[in-house]
Amino acid sequence: xxxxxxxxxFDGNAACAETDPDAFFPEKGGATRAAKRICSxxxxxxxxxxxxxxxREPGGMWGGVSENxxxxxxxxxxxxxx
Ligand code: SF4
Numbered sequence: 274x275x276x277x278x279x280x281x282x283f284d285g286n287a288a289c290a291e292t293d294p295d296a297f298f299p300e301k302g303g304a305t306r307a308a309k310r311i312c313s314x315x316x317x318x319x320x321x322x323x324x325x326x327x328x329r330e331p332g333g334m335w336g337g338v339s340e341n342x343x344x345x346x347x348x349x350x351x352x353x354x355x
Contacts (some may be wrong), residue, residue, distance in 0.1 A: 288315035292294070298333045306337055312337030 288311050289297060296307040312318055312334065324337025325343060332340055 286315075286317045287321070288312065288351045296334075305334055308334040 275348075289308070289324070292311055299305055312321070315321065315337075319334050320336075322338055324330075325333075325335030325338070326346060329347070330340075330343070335343070337353075338346070
């Protein structure tokens with residue numbers, strides 16, 4: 274069964290649009306490989322990651338980047354802005 278992920282800005286170009294959303298929202302410590310593989314071939318990957326950073330998305334995989342990795346990117350972004 275495929276489930277459509279409701280992405281706020283992306284009109285039909287998301288590689289994950291008809292995939293299992295559970296892959297993008299794993300349990301803490303869960304596998305992220307499947308989501309990263311899908312994201313790696315997504316044509317809107319950069320926009321997706323930027324959107325998640327701009328909106329401080331707290332969970333899930335966005336642009337092939339995990340929550341922990343996004344927190345690190347945001348910290349780095351904050352340091353550069355200071
Ligand atoms: S980069 Fe990944 S999470 Fe973002 S739209 Fe593409 S497949 Fe979905």
